[in-house]
Amino acid sequence: MKNKKVVLSVLSTAVVASMATSAFAAPQTGVYLGGDVKKFYPMEALLHLTATGEAKFAQEYLQLDAANKLDEVVFVTEDGDAVVGASIEEILEEGYDQAIQEELQDSDFLDSYLTADTDGNAGAAYDPWPSTPAGELKVESVSAINLKQVKVEFNKAVDETEGSNIANYFVGLEGNTSTNVATQAGGGSVKLADDKKSAIITLNNGSALVNFSTANKVTVSKAVGLAEDYVKTDLAASDTAFPTLDSVTATGPRELTLVFSEPLDNSVSSANTISSLVLDNGAVALDPTSAVYTAADKKLVIKTYSDLTAGTHTLKIKSGSANLLKDFSGASVVPAEKTFTYTADTTAPTVSVKSHTENSVTIKFNKTVSGVRTNNVVFSHTYQGYNQVLGGSASVTGSGDEYTITFPAPFPPGTARVYIDYAAGTTDANKIKDNYGNIFQPTSFTVDTTADTTKPVVNSVDFVDANHVKVTFSEDVQAGSGTNGAENPANYTLRDSTGATVQVTGAAFQTSPASNKVVVLTTAQLNGGAYTLEIKNVKDRSIAGNTLDTVTKSFTATDLVPPNIADLLSGGGTSYDALLVGTKKVKIGFTEAMKKESIENKDNYLFQGSPLPAGTTITAAADLKSVIVDFTNTTTTPAASNTFTVGRVEDAAGNKIAAFQTTVTVQAATAPAPSKIEAIGKNQIQLSFDEIIINPVATDFAVDVDGTGSTGFKTPASISVTNNSGKTTITLITQDAMTTGFATTNDKPVVRTTANSSSSTSQAAAGSASNEFGAKVNINDVKADDKIAPELTSTNPVVTVDQDGDNKIDHIKVTFTETMSPAYVNASSFAVAGYDILGVTTDSNGAVTSDTDLGDAQPGTTVFITVKEKDSADLGATPSVTVGTIRDTAGNAFAGQTVTAVDGMAPTASVVAASTAGGDALVNIAEKAAGFNVVATSNKLGTLYVVPAGTTATKAAIQAAAIASAPVTVAGGNTTISVPAASTGVTDTTQYVVYAIDSADNVSAATSTAFTADLTAPTATAATSQVAANGGTITITFSEALSATAKTNVETAISAATTQGTLGYSWNAANTVLTVTNSHATDNTNFAADVTANITDVAGNPTNNAVVVDLP
Secondary structure (H helix, E strand, O other), X not given: OOOHHHHHHHXXXXXXOOOOEXXXXXXXXXXXXXXXXXXXXXXXXXXXXXXXXXXXXXXHHHHHHHOOOHHHEEEEEEEOOEEEEEEHHHHHHHOXXXXXXXXXXXXXXXXXXXXEOOOOOEEEEEOOOOOOOOOOEOEEEEEEOOOOEEEEEEOOOOOHHHHOOHHHEEEEEOOEOOOOOOOOOOOOEXXXXXXXXXXXXXXXXXXXXXXXXXXXXXXXXXXXXXXXXXXXXXXXXXXXXXOOEEEEEEEEOOEEEEEEOOOOOOOOOHHHHHHOEEEHHHOOOEEEEEEEEEOOOOEEEEEEOOOOOOEEEEEEEOOHHHOOOEOOOOOEOOOOEEEEEEOOOOOOOOEEEEEEOOOEEEEEEOOOEEOOOOOOEEEEEOOOOOOOEEOOOOOEEEEOOEEEEEOOOOOOOEEEEEEEEEOOOOOHHHOOEEOOOOEOOOEEEEEEEOOOOOOOOEEEEEEEEOOEEXXXXXXXXXXXXXXXXXXXXXXEEEEOOOOOEEOEEEEEEEEOOEEEEEEEEEEOOOOOEEEEEEEOOOEEOOOOOOEOOOEEEEEEEOOOOOOOEEOOOOOOOOOOEEEXXXXXXEEEEEOOOEOHHHHOOHHXXXXXXXXXXXOOEEEEOOOOOEEEEEOOOOOOOOOOOOEEEEOOOEEOOOOEOOOOOEEEEEEOOOOOOOOEEEEEEOOEEEEEEOOOEEOOOHHHEEEEOOOOOOOOOEOOOEEEEEEEOOEEEEEEEOOOOXXXXXXXXXXXXXXXXXXXXXXXOOOOOOOOOEEOOOOEOOOOOEEOEEOOOOOEOOOOOEEEEOOOOOOOOOEEEEEEEEEEOHHHOOHHHOEEOOOOEEEEEEEOOOOOOOOOOOXXXXXXXXXXXXXXXXXXXXXXXXXXXEEOOEEEOOOOEEOOEEEEOEOOOOOOEEEOOOOOHHHOOEEOHHHHHXXXXXXXXXXXXXXXXXXXOOOOOOHHHHHHHOOEEEEEOOOOOEEEEEEOOOOOOOOOOOEEEEEEEEOOOOEOOOOOOOEEEOOOOOOEEOEOOOOOOOOEEXXXXXXXXXXXXHHHHHHHHHHHOOOOOOEEEEEOOOOOEEEEEEOOOOOOOOOOOOEEEEEEEOOOOEEEEEEEEOOO
16 A cells, blocks of 8 residues: 555544534545545544454555545545545645645535445445535525426525426416326426526426416425425416527537527427428528427427538528417517538547446447447457447447446456447448547447445435335345345335334335335325334345345324224224213224314214204323213213214324214224234233223133143233223233244134133123223133244254265254244344355255255245355354344244354264274174174264164164264274174174264264174085086085185085096076086096085184085
């Protein structure tokens, strides 16, 4: 880092102090890293960088140094009350003292940086030079500058993005102010002035203000930065001026651009437009088929039939009836003549880089060109002809002078070269040209690219309306409804102030103006108040696909929703029902919290069509969502089927019920019941009532905790009661624990009220629990909802996995007590100490098929953390694992836990060849009697066991079946397992294998056969005749294969027993059958007596003097 000393010297002199203020907010002190880094290190963070932060800062500085972009590294400090600064390049060239005194400019900074913390991590976006002066933005005036355009003037510069968004403006015409005639879809537009203090709105194609109208409506959304929406309902429009031709410019050898004082009526046909004009007194013919109006720019572009000659030309607008050019008031353009000079442009177009990403570049020509988007044009990068994109492909977009090329492969980090060339054989007619026919020549240019490893962040979450919320990310994010797509509603969890989830039904990128970093969510109705939005899983569009850290943002929704009467008796048969809650009292409910003085105002109610009788009182509930109308001090007694008429009472935000009046029918009282019944713990069920419940006791309730009847209904061991804001919560502590997860609805616990004993199966209203009006609580076998947070299993919940058996951890298997949802996996909140995580996924079957398999991403009790294998074996490692945030399929959150993994990597076991049971893998009678050894090896410390083949591969089964074992004292070394003498575990014909069990009780696969027990001596079925001459044979059969020595003994004994010397011997492949052949032409064998031989089988079991020829 060649400039390190200078930079450190600069930073060491920096002192954090209060920032100066002026009409503009001065840039904060610190270091601004431009280029592709785009990071701001505040002075406070710089002075307290951690080792990690110092390393990141140095790396990023070196990156800009290597790219020769030290002019984009800006140091800002303070000198007294002034904020001063300079680029590092200026400090190096001019010296610190001189450079630091130069005035900072807007051009010294990028539009936005990501703010770094002391670890160098990027956070919220920061604009160091906002163009808006301090103070509240206001609309100063709105005026119709003609019948096609409306001008909005602000008291200061407006935000460029929001101020130039046509969606933030509404223009309604007199007589129909509900229809917006300034929309992007309709061809409307808005253009900010250079100082951003005014905006001109151009109305839709085919729309215009009516001359002399006075009641047009204009709305400017608060999204532009206003405290609230600006609305003007009396916009007057008056256009009495005649339009004039301001200028004529030759923009090509056959193209003229005319600019007028105001937009012209584009409903005039091309033929009529051209017929109103004369060029050079008719010497140059105009094309009557080509006339393009652009209202926003007040332009008209026309074409000639032939090329213009160099020199001065005159364009004339005809007069009288021959002039059909007019504005939107119908006034004709003032007849005039305009001269202009045409000079042929003979310079070839040039190109420059406007911007680029890791795999795309936006280029800008110095003038309008054509022919870019054809397959004659070839774009490539790194090396000419590599990573090709043809101009005619969908990977090239744009028009005029600006185009974007997206390559199939990213630019390499650092400096890369981009080439623009033509396909072989391309003629000049098919090359890129400007309007004058000048051909663009093949060229190349460089781009400097740094891999994007910065995670996206959420800059803001904003309330839009009662059904929409806008999320703004720090950068472009991935589209679509996939796991990491910003348009996946599952990646957003919206909650109201009580923590209740509000459904997010849709997510889509903002379309006006189009943005890949602004997502608009469609939600269930938002009634105002505080909300939180959790955003997770979303990835940016970088090659790395950086994943957003799960974040929760708060916002306040403005209540714009009209309230209504609540139906207190669901399914009661009428639209709206009130309830008798006593002889003289009626309860009327509302859909939301209301304004107390409004709902307690007796003038807002009629009873039976008449005003409420004198003495009637109305009392609002504590939550302001209902009232009690009390007739106690009157002679009136309300009854079922009586009606109330409720007027337009207001909610807490001032919204009135939409209907002028609403009829509410009185219904007979019903027993109070909980609005929610939720299992919140293994022994806890919570009953939530929307009213006060008095005198509840445990014997009022009974619970069947498994829902199947196997445990039966039992009285809770105890209860607890909480009253708050007019509501009661009763928590039942059950005698028996529930099984979490509730695999089926039938597994859910069932709650009932009963006035009888806990063994009763009958149901009745509670004995004591009632509401404040005396109605008894009644719960009729209602199943509780699952609100129990998932847990890790109690035994080995986190286990290492070596799926491919290469002695390297490739997965961590996490097991929960219930089924987990793949939609709620927050991968970035998981961590494995010392390992890089490749993915985190739920799995339905608890197994993966390869070292990189992420799992099947289906609901399941297993979560696999796939990690990158280390370069060397990590057998037996037990890393610390942070199990991050995730939810079960019922939406209950596991808050996270750090656990030391259990070694789950199975050991290996193998038998050392030629070292077992005498070296022949066969155990005979003598070896069993004397005892013998088996030599095996395992890659992990533990114990080796010798067991019969087919033993179940579990620790208990192996230890129960073992005939011998030995500890492994050296992993990978030879271990001798001694089988004791005369072991009863060694039985004839049985095969034996070896298993390894490590110290974590992981069991290996069985080895190949270590030995087979052969505990039976061989026998012979003798031949019973001489061997006839001339090809005669006899056959001797043995009970099992003979050893080679035994075969020789048999042949020798037969040969020795006869003087006949022409015998031949032939054994079958199994060495169990011997055929003796006499090839003597005339003599038979002359065995004088039986022939015997000493024989042994291949295991070494002997039989002496076995009779092989038994003569009669």
